[in-house]
Amino acid sequence: xxxxxxxxxxxxxxxxxxxxxxxxxxxxxxxxxxxxxxxxxxxxxxxxxxxxxxxxxxxxxxxxxxxxxxxxxxxxxxxxxxxxxxxxxxxxxxxxxxxxxxxxxxxxxxxxxxxxxxxxxxxxxxxxxxxxxxxxxxxxxxxxxxxxxxxxxxxxxxxxxxxxxxxxxxxxxxxxxxxxxxxxxxxxxxxxxxxxxxxxxxxxxxxxxxxxxxxxxxxxxxxxxxxxxxxxxxxxxxxxxxxxxxxxxxxxxxxxxxxxxxxxxxxxxxxxxxxxxxxxxxxxxxxxxxxxxxxxxxxxxxxxxxxxxxxxxxxxxxxxxxxxxxxxxxxxxxxxxxxxxxxxxxxxxxxxxxxxxxxxxxxxxxxxxxxxxxxxxxxxxxxxxxxxxxxxxxxxxxxxxxxxxxxxxxxxxxxxxxxxxxxxxxxxxxxxxxxxxxxxxxxxxxxxxxxxxxxxxxxxxxxxxxx
Amino acid sequence: xxxxxxxxxxxxxxxxxxxxxxxxxxxxxxxxxxxxxxxxxxxxxxxxxxxxxxxxxxxxxxxxxxxxxxxxxxxxxxxxxxxxxxxxxxxxxxxxxxxxxxxxxxxxxxxxxxxxxxxxxxxxxxxxxxxxxxxxxxxxxxxxxxxxxxxxxxxxxxxxxxxxxxxxxxxxxxxxxxxxxxxxxxxxxxxxxxxxxxxxxxxxxxxxxxxxxxxxxxxxxxxxxxxxxxxxxxxxxxxxxxxxxxxxxxxxxxxxxxxxxxxxxxxxxxxxxxxxxxxxxxxxxxxxxxxxxxxxxxxxxxxxxxxxxxxxxxxxxxxxxxxxxxxxxxxxxxxxxxxxxxxxxxxxxxxxxxxxxxxxxxxxxxxxxxxxxxxxxxxxxxxxxxxxxxxxxxxxxxxxxxxxxxxxxxxxxxxxxxxxxxxxxxxxxxxxxxxxxxxxxxxxxxxxxxxxxxxxxxxxxxxxxxx
Numbered sequence: 001x002x003x004x005x006x007x008x009x010x011x012x013x014x015x016x017x018x019x020x021x022x023x024x025x026x027x028x029x030x031x032x033x034x035x036x037x038x039x040x041x042x043x044x045x046x047x048x049x050x051x052x053x054x055x056x057x058x059x060x061x062x063x064x065x066x067x068x069x070x071x072x073x074x075x076x077x078x079x080x081x082x083x084x085x086x087x088x089x090x091x092x093x094x095x096x097x098x099x100x101x102x103x104x105x106x107x108x109x110x111x112x113x114x115x116x117x118x119x120x121x122x123x124x125x126x127x128x129x130x131x132x133x134x135x136x137x138x139x140x141x142x143x144x145x146x147x148x149x150x151x152x153x154x155x156x157x158x159x160x161x162x163x164x165x166x167x168x169x170x171x172x173x174x175x176x177x178x179x180x181x182x183x184x185x186x187x188x189x190x191x192x193x194x195x196x197x198x199x200x201x202x203x204x205x206x207x208x209x210x211x212x213x214x215x216x217x218x219x220x221x222x223x224x225x226x227x228x229x230x231x232x233x234x235x236x237x238x239x240x241x242x243x244x245x246x247x248x249x250x251x252x253x254x255x256x257x258x259x260x261x262x263x264x265x266x267x268x269x270x271x272x273x274x275x276x277x278x279x280x281x282x283x284x285x286x287x288x289x290x291x292x293x294x295x296x297x298x299x300x301x302x303x304x305x306x307x308x309x310x311x312x313x314x315x316x317x318x319x320x321x322x323x324x325x326x327x328x329x330x331x332x333x334x335x336x337x338x339x340x341x342x343x344x345x346x347x348x349x350x351x352x353x354x355x356x357x358x359x360x361x362x363x364x365x366x367x368x369x370x371x372x373x374x375x376x377x378x379x380x381x382x383x384x385x386x387x388x389x390x391x392x393x394x395x396x397x398x399x400x401x402x403x404x405x406x407x408x409x410x411x412x413x414x415x416x417x418x419x420x421x422x423x424x425x426x427x428x429x430x431x432x433x434x435x436x437x438x439x440x441x442x443x444x445x446x447x448x449x450x451x452x453x454x455x456x457x458x459x460x461x462x463x464x465x466x467x
Numbered sequence: 468x469x470x471x472x473x474x475x476x477x478x479x480x481x482x483x484x485x486x487x488x489x490x491x492x493x494x495x496x497x498x499x500x501x502x503x504x505x506x507x508x509x510x511x512x513x514x515x516x517x518x519x520x521x522x523x524x525x526x527x528x529x530x531x532x533x534x535x536x537x538x539x540x541x542x543x544x545x546x547x548x549x550x551x552x553x554x555x556x557x558x559x560x561x562x563x564x565x566x567x568x569x570x571x572x573x574x575x576x577x578x579x580x581x582x583x584x585x586x587x588x589x590x591x592x593x594x595x596x597x598x599x600x601x602x603x604x605x606x607x608x609x610x611x612x613x614x615x616x617x618x619x620x621x622x623x624x625x626x627x628x629x630x631x632x633x634x635x636x637x638x639x640x641x642x643x644x645x646x647x648x649x650x651x652x653x654x655x656x657x658x659x660x661x662x663x664x665x666x667x668x669x670x671x672x673x674x675x676x677x678x679x680x681x682x683x684x685x686x687x688x689x690x691x692x693x694x695x696x697x698x699x700x701x702x703x704x705x706x707x708x709x710x711x712x713x714x715x716x717x718x719x720x721x722x723x724x725x726x727x728x729x730x731x732x733x734x735x736x737x738x739x740x741x742x743x744x745x746x747x748x749x750x751x752x753x754x755x756x757x758x759x760x761x762x763x764x765x766x767x768x769x770x771x772x773x774x775x776x777x778x779x780x781x782x783x784x785x786x787x788x789x790x791x792x793x794x795x796x797x798x799x800x801x802x803x804x805x806x807x808x809x810x811x812x813x814x815x816x817x818x819x820x821x822x823x824x825x826x827x828x829x830x831x832x833x834x835x836x837x838x839x840x841x842x843x844x845x846x847x848x849x850x851x852x853x854x855x856x857x858x859x860x861x862x863x864x865x866x867x868x869x870x871x872x873x874x875x876x877x878x879x880x881x882x883x884x885x886x887x888x889x890x891x892x893x894x895x896x897x898x899x900x901x902x903x904x905x906x907x908x909x910x911x912x913x914x915x916x917x918x919x920x921x922x923x924x925x926x927x928x929x930x931x932x933x934x
Contacts, residue, residue: 065707066711068704069589069704069707069708069713070589070590070713071590072586072590072592073592080590083590119539122536122537123537123538123539123547123550125539125540128899206675207675207900208673208674208675208676208677208894208895208898208899208900209675209677209760209898209899209900209902210675210676210677232904233899233900233902233903233904236902236903236904237535237536237761237902237903240532240536240903241536244533246536246537293676294704427675428675431675431676432595432675432676432700433674433675433676433700435676435700435703435704436700436703436704436707437699437700437703
């Protein structure tokens with residue numbers, strides 16, 4: 001997963017350096033080819049200051065710990081989330097950031113409630129589940145039915161007759177990277193063949209009996225049936241039971257309910273640009289999380305690292321030409337209403353959104369960024385990333401962004417996502433194990449450093465990043 | 468953990484081989500020094516047949532899967548355990564093993580019931596727990612109290628005044644190998660300073676929000692207070708909360724209750740020795756497990772591998788001089804009543820128990836055995852283990868045994884425990900993640916092979932293994 005394509009331009013850059021020898025005037029060189037080496041020279045000192053400051057203390061990690069511990073998971077529609085937003089606004093104001101404000105959006109309110117899955121045959125036993133986001137509940141008596149295990153939709157189609165009245169378990173049991181096919185569409189496909197509920201194998205490559213939740217779809221024209229994730233362990237077990245001819249009967253009880261939308265808020269804070277205040281480099285992540293764990297990997301760390309990146313510019317007195325804006329988007333997980341709300345609220349300014357940077361892969365050791373934009377912009381980003389060679393975060397691959405900046409990118413804004421070591425991300429993603437101990441203060445600081453340097457240079461460089 | 472001390476005798480053995488050259492008669496060599504090489508030569512063919520047979524199919528693994536899936540966890544006092552015992556007796560009879568029988572022992576019956584831990588301050592949140600074996604319950608209203616986090620008993624003593632009326636969390640947060648100090652004695656020490664309940668950091672080196680249960684003690688002269696394990700994640704969180712001055716209040720509800728003892732059974736099956744039927748090599752593991760997961764690592768795999776080892780001898784027509792007896796001991800986890808019951812039932816035969824072999828570290832890749840016994844016996848075992856060089860399981864370290872053979876060893880029986888790659892054992896030990904997917908059929912077969920060869924040669928060799 002998150003496979004990086006390393007773009008190596010060092011060979012080309014050597015030629016550019018050679019051409020830029022003393023026999024040419026700087027002016028002449030600029031007229032012939034863009035002298036990209038200048039950015040590195042011009043910003044080397046500022047970049048080193050930002051990196052050194054980022055690595056100097058663990059204050060961002062401590063804020064992340066405080067937020068995760070004190071407010072817990074920050075699910076859309078919960079007081080936890082709004083309390084965390086209030087805290088963040090207050091802290092940003094006390095940081096002295098500019099234009100600290102909240103922008104209201106309406107978000108879904110799905111309430112998990114109590115949920116149990118009980119094995120009734122071949123023996124009685126409790127199984128751990130997490131209902132999938134947006135699922136309908138069962139009646140209070142639950143649904144007791146036989147289980148049909150299928151590995152994929154093809155197998156479901158072949159066994160469609162057997163699925164009627166059953167609970168279908170989608171057990172795509174080979175991890176080929178993050179694949180939400182069955183989580184998203186399992187309930188629709190199951191209902192189409194007459195299943196009364198569906199279960200999915202949790203979407204994760206490793207498990208210690210750890211169910212994973214996540215978003216999922218219904219189709220307005222297809223019956224809405226309850227849907228939940230079982231652990232990979234129980235998916236394997238039910239597959240074995242079916243393979244050896246054991247009849248599997250379970251009882252599924254879910255209190256899940258969708259209530260009317262409620263207000264939540266995006267959080268914004270800025271350093272206003274000294275020369276082009278209307279041109280904005282936006283960076284951030286999402287403040288909301290699933291309703292399990294602490295939501296510090298997904299995505300508390302990303303949003304606080306971005307916040308810290310902007311705060312470090314302020315602390316170092318680095319006020320760039322353009323505005324740097326940190327945004328903590330709300331409701332990324334089950335609706336992206338923060339992302340679309342921001343786009344709508346800032347529709348008039350999108351042309352002046354120069355670049356969006358998102359961190360939503362966990363603040364693990366960063367390797368660089370994935371960038372989506374034009375070739376000229378790409379070359380500039382590659383050049384700026386050379387300032388991150390010292391922290392081994394200089395690799396720019398083509399393609400990248402993030403769910404929260406995606407609506408802006410669809411309107412033409414260049415976007416980039418922080419690339420990190422994703423080895424363990426999907427172990428903990430959307431589970432109760434998304435907790436602070438999975439993260440490392442130094443790695444988080446490296447993420448802060450990478451975003452700070454990238455955002456600052458794009459905000460400050462003379463040339464406006466082209467689209 | 469489970470650190471092996473490799474005993475390398477190859478240098479010495481080369482000398483023995485050299486001495487045993489054609490210029491000496493075999494008889495002469497035997498009279499001067501015991502010719503250990505003879506055992507290797509004598510049993511090479513049988514050992515290879517046993518190893519080949521062990522590695523040829525996954526029937527033992529399939530039995531383990533069937534048992535784990537069909538009966539689930541096999542906790543003392545449950546029907547699951549007795550059903551698994553019935554199944555095992557039936558299978559052993561159908562295998563054609565001799566003297567298949569059950570020996571009744573009375574075992575404790577502790578029932579976990581429903582248990583919850585709710586964080587009340589600084590926020591509301593559910594925390595995952597597992598009550599410790601034997602714990603008393605709370606009143607139906609639970610215990611609501613402030614938490615005092617201590618890292619060890621020293622810190623508890625220093626803060627004894629603060630512990631009165633609180634729930635003490637023992638958070639020994641550096642993993643230095645399996646350490647049951649706080650699990651076993653935390654409730655006693657907590658009650659002595661006036662705590663109303665105790666929590667422990669789960670005993671495990673890795674966690675995906677995975678609580679671990681296990682045995683624990685009360686002192687008849689000290690108040691019995693409820694005791695449960697929290698995840699390492701929540702232990703870390705509460706430590707951080709306390710460190711930053713946040714008041715922690717939780718509500719602990721546990722229905723746990725200890726009911727009167729009930730009968731369970733040890734399972735025995737044999738190949739009766741052709742020459743010394745009264746001399747017994749006993750091998751096995753425990754059939755019971757904790758009441759979570761499938762109990763296939765701890766210790767379904769061990770007991771089924773031992774069973775398979777004996778079955779392979781039968782299938783290959785290898786009937787040794789002495790009796791080989793596989794025992795599935797009951798109630799190892801919370802009472803060892805199977806172990807002591809066996810010792811008492813066989814008190815008259817203990818002098819003729821030549822060797823005990825136990826597998827209770829998970830049927831991971833084996834490296835050899837740990838042996839407890841006299842020097843002469845140790846040298847013989849080292850020699851026999853050379854037959855396991857081909858499967859890299861020939862390392863014999865001094866010291867070893869198992870909880871189920873410990874009462875026999877205290878009466879003088881030499882004992883040995885299978886040494887395996889213990890990297891992941893304590894990740895899953897006593898948790899819901901002790902499930903089949905954590906094991907590998909080939910590794911289990913290697914365990915079977917190692918036990919089969921060791922048990923067979925000791926049972927068949929002319930010399931009786933000395934004490």
